[in-house]
Amino acid sequence: xxxxxxxxxxLIMRIFTLxxxxxxxxxxxxxxxxxxxxxxxxxxxxxxxxxxxxxxHFWLILAVSxxxxxxxxxxxxxxxxxxxxxxxxxxxxxxVSSGCFLFLFLKTIPYFAYLAGxxxxxxxAILVFWITMRIMxxxxxxxxxxPESAEPVVGPEVTTxx
Numbered sequence: 001x002x003x004x005x006x007x008x009x010x011l012i013m014r015i016f017t018l019x020x021x022x023x024x025x026x027x028x029x030x031x032x033x034x035x036x037x038x039x040x041x042x043x044x045x046x047x048x049x050x051x052x053x054x055x056x057h058f059w060l061i062l063a064v065s066x067x068x069x070x071x072x073x074x075x076x077x078x079x080x081x082x083x084x085x086x087x088x089x090x091x092x093x094x095x096v097s098s099g100c101f102l103f104l105f106l107k108t109i110p111y112f113a114y115l116a117g118x119x120x121x122x123x124x125a126i127l128v129f130w131i132t133m134r135i136m137x138x139x140x141x142x143x144x145x146x147p148e149s150a151e152p153v154v155g156p157e158v159t160t161x162x
Contacts, residue, residue, distance in 0.1 A: 002138040006081055009135050012127070013078035016090075020071035028064045031057070042112040051113035066093065082139065087132040094125035 027034055032053065039050035054060070070093060077086040101117035 001081070001135065001142050005134055005138050009081050009131050010078045012131055013074045013081075013087075016074035016124075016128075017071045017078065020067045020074060024064045024067035024071065027060060027067065031060055038113040038116055048110050048112040048115065051111040069093075081135055084132055084136060087128055091125050091129050091132070094121045094128070098122040098125060 035051065035053045042048050042050040070090060073086045073090045073093075076083070077090065080086070098118050098121045101114045101121065105111070105114035105118070
């Protein structure tokens with residue numbers, strides 16, 4: 001595996017670990033601020049509709065749980081870049097959330113928050129997919145250069161008369 005690509009992959013995954021942990025804490029401890037941020041553009045510029053603030057916290061707990069799981073997957077990916085399953089679960093999570101945001105945006109009220117969810121989650125899915133595929137391709141190329149069954153070449157025996 002290309003060491004420079006590996007170090008970039010590890011760095012990106014560690015950044016995601018931190019982002020997800022901070023995001024989970026913000027969602028859990030400051031949900032009203034998150035709603036204010038998500039509603040800034042619709043209320044200021046009149047683009048799309050602001051999402052109504054939730055009065056209950058059931059779904060918030062599930063969102064924090066998912067973000068914590070993504071932080072763990074990102075950390076595991078950074079610790080074991082050769083295990084691609086961690087990244088694929090990460091990608092799947094982001095594709096599912098993007099698809100659900102898109103569905104709700106098109107089929108229900110066009111809240112700006114749904115569009116923001118797509119704008120954030122889909123590029124993450126693409127980035128993690130892209131860097132993971134580069135790691136996989138790099139690993140294959142690297143393994144071809146150094147065959148697993150490489151044995152030292154034995155030359156003619158040299159004897160000395162002495």
